[in-house]
Amino acid sequence: MISHLAISGYRSLRDIRVPLGRLTIVTGANGSGKSSLYRALRLLADVAQGRLIQSLAREGGMPSTLWAGPERISREMRAGRTPIQGTVRSGPVGLRLGFAGDDLGYAIDLGLPLPDAAFPLDPEIKVEALWSGGVLGRSNLFAERRGRMVRLRRASTGEWRTGFEDLPPFDSMVTSFSDHEDGLELLQMRERMRHWRFYDHLRTDLDAPARRPQVPTYTPALANDGSDLAAAIQTILAMGDAAAFRSAIEDAFPGASVEGEEGSVVMRQRGLLRPLRAGELSDGTLRYILLCTALLAPSRPPILVLNEPEASLHPSLLVPLASLLTTASERCQIVVVSHSEPLVAALAGHAAARIVRLDKDCGETVFHGDDDHSFRWVWPSR
Structure with missing residues (x-):
């Protein structure tokens, strides 16, 4: 099960960490960032399918998906005492996506290509990391990609070996590596992400x-x-x-x-x-x-994501839908993106439900909830 989702530099998601439970309801007003969070989950799934570049292209290319505000927003800016303006950057421009669970964690860092690149709107994969446990560290990292090089830690000895020396910048190590001995966790992660299931356009x-x-x-x-x-x-x-x-x-x-x-x-x-x-x-x-x-399908995915399932439903069906969602959450992890307060209210009292409320502050999506915001997240460095 995924316990935390981390997103940085994607549309209104300047830098956000969201806790996930067996049943997570992401809600908020229109324009609060719900759709961006949903699309970020889809982008992570597209990494394992080898469709990341194409998915970003459908959104207008890498530049159009990046956070458009300043690298940091100070308290003075938020309070309106100082105008919101850019400052000298302390880090590179990038779009970072990651998640962690009890057993495995994964993160990817996408950057801009060189000015003379043949496809200037396509991102380059700068860094990838795969680790065991919740927080990335030196001791639990067992696969990393920096630039074009991929290294793997041998399961038997703990020593590092080179898996690739010239991996193209548009190919993920998750989809490219197939070593059943030292790269077993990569294969497991790939298959797990490939089986994530999304429903956002069930036509009627x-x-x-x-x-x-x-x-x-x-x-x-x-x-x-x-x-x-x-x-x-x-x-x-x-x-x-x-x-x-x-x-x-x-x-x-x-x-x-x-x-x-x-x-x-x-x-x-x-x-x-x-x-x-x-x-x-x-x-x-x-x-x-x-x-x-x-x-209720017999095949149970690791995670199932629904985008606005309440569309077209009469209010009388929202309570049965909430009951259906709680029943299904016993089978697999579920994330629901919804702006229906009656549905959120019907789910709020369930023990497995976790409510994630999104809001906008200075153009940035911020998270409100009862969960501890101090969960430590470490991005792999370039």
């Missing part, structure tokens, strides 16, 4: 993929766009926790049942003489069914 419009008939086949996890909804439901009912799925549907729609039949979603409701198919369901009903299927 009339042309949504979830409304179309599908070929029924074994589907242990719902696709990001919900295109295999019927097959995923059928898989849950046949090989997963069918009782939890039926309970979640009953909780939201008393007397109703949902199944995947002949490649189509079928909903039976009390009082109706025939079942309703996916094309006949309201947007909110279909979205709730999509969320049930995503959260």
Whole structure:
């Protein structure tokens, strides 16, 4: 489980450390930085998929994603006694992403390319580090990348050896190294990050993929766009926790049942003489069914991230959604990004829930919560 997420230099996230629990709800007003935090998590997942450069390109390239304010914001600046202005930098310009858990931690430092680079908008990977335990240190570091060189600590002797001497600046050591002996932890980290799951655009419009008939086949996890909804439901009912799925549907729609039949979603409701198919369901009903299927899939990812799951839902469905989220958090770690106060309130009383409130101060995203902000985080130096 990831216990802390650290982000520096990315959009409004000048320098932030966020504690994560089994079920974390990230909330705040519009423009507070919720979407930036969500995208930072996706960028970390893209590192393991080898898509980091392409993902930043879709955001306009490295320069457009960097923090646009001063390197540091003094108390006088925050209080309005001194104008906000740039000062002489003490460190290089960069975008840094990292996370840590009880067993492993990882960080990556992205910098600007040289002025004469062929692709001036692409970042260069300056430093990467992989360590055991929560806080990076000399004794628990076992894989590092500096510039083009990658070093690994031998598991048997503790000695360092060179893994790469000329790794291209756009390739991560997480995706490039495949040594099953000294690089086993790198392989484990890569596979773990590759299985992070994100849902941020579950369409429910009339042309949504979830409304179309599908070929029924074994589907242990719902696709990001919900295109295999019927097959995923059928898989849950046949090989997963069918009782939890039926309970979640009953909780939201008393007397109703949902199944995947002949490649189509079928909903039976009390009082109706025939079942309703996916094309006949309201947007909110279909979205709730999509969320049930995503959260209760037999394949359990290390972390599952939902972006504004309350969209299109009637307020009466927020309490059942909160119950669904708490049930699913017993299976895997869940991060929910939401601006729905009723949903946050429904989740706040749960023992596993951790509320992370974001706010803006001088253009910078700041974190408010009951957790200790003094958690020590160490970035690898260039």
